[in-house]
Amino acid sequence: MLTNQEFILLRDFVYEKTGIYFAENKGYLLESRLAGRLDELGLSSFEEYHYYLKYGGQKTGQELISLFDLVTTNETSFFRNPPQLDAFKMIVQKSYANGPWPQGGLKIWSAGCSTGEEPYTLAILMLELMSQTGRSLPFTILGTDISTKALESAKKGIFNQYSVRNTDKVVLNKYFTEKKGIYILNDAVKKYVTVNFLNLMDSDSYRKYKQMDMIFCRNVLIYFDDKGKKKVIENLYESLKPKGYLTIGHAESLHNISRGFKPLIFPGTIAYQKG
Ligand SMILES: C[S@@+](CC[C@H](N)C(=O)[O-])C[C@H]1O[C@@H](n2cnc3c(N)ncnc32)[C@H](O)[C@@H]1O
Incomplete structure (x- = not known):
């Protein structure tokens, strides 16, 4: 008791x-x-x-x-919140693919990546964009979390039916190998994603992760109070390139947390751009 x-x-x-x-x-x-x-x-x-x-x-x-x-609460799934993923694709196509592609590849960070579904979803979306446009769009994805157990699971890249419940059948067949209801992510996707331990409350540890083009920090801020949210958002801001993009959870807001980002309206969602 x-x-x-x-x-x-x-x-x-x-x-x-x-x-x-x-x-x-x-x-x-x-x-x-x-x-x-x-x-x-x-x-x-x-x-x-x-x-x-x-x-x-x-x-x-x-x-x-x-x-x-x-x-920690590690709830996540592949293709979570489609409007945010559509906005991601629009940003990549309009802001990056039309202009000079970032040198060294587009750098994407999933901060609070849990068991890996979010960074792997982003990798699949990038691969799909490449096959649709016939262009090479070099990118790397970093996934970080405070839960070592979640990160070990992310590294394995093996998922259950629940994790992939919102994943299109065509995508499932293309990027996963199914064995008795277990979905094994193909190495062709895994190779783009690196997962590392990072405590978002430890300001020093952000130093390694600078010059990001896009950061996803979805459904993480919800567990922090305003002081913690401000600290994390300030650090993520510093880790982004000028004009870089931040996506937070659909139920989360930067209201009273940061004035450094410009909200961009997309169908059914908002993305934030560093000023
Ligand atoms: C609900 S999951 C969200 C996963 C994914 N971003 C999504 O939206 O599907 C929240 C994650 O934040 C992580 N987290 C919580 N506090 C953290 C901290 N201080 N530093 C890093 N990660 C943290 C948890 O371990 C958990 O995996």
């Missing part, structure tokens, strides 16, 4: 490390996510677990990996 005092200790710890904020009424959620871990570690209270996280020395670093896996 998670006491109110233990809830506050763990909530504040999780917030400090990840930016993820469990509201007062979400004690049951935090408890259900962490309870199994206490059993695995042989700890008898959440207070002990907090102590283990905070003062565990070397073990703390290891335990943070498990904690990040447990407190």
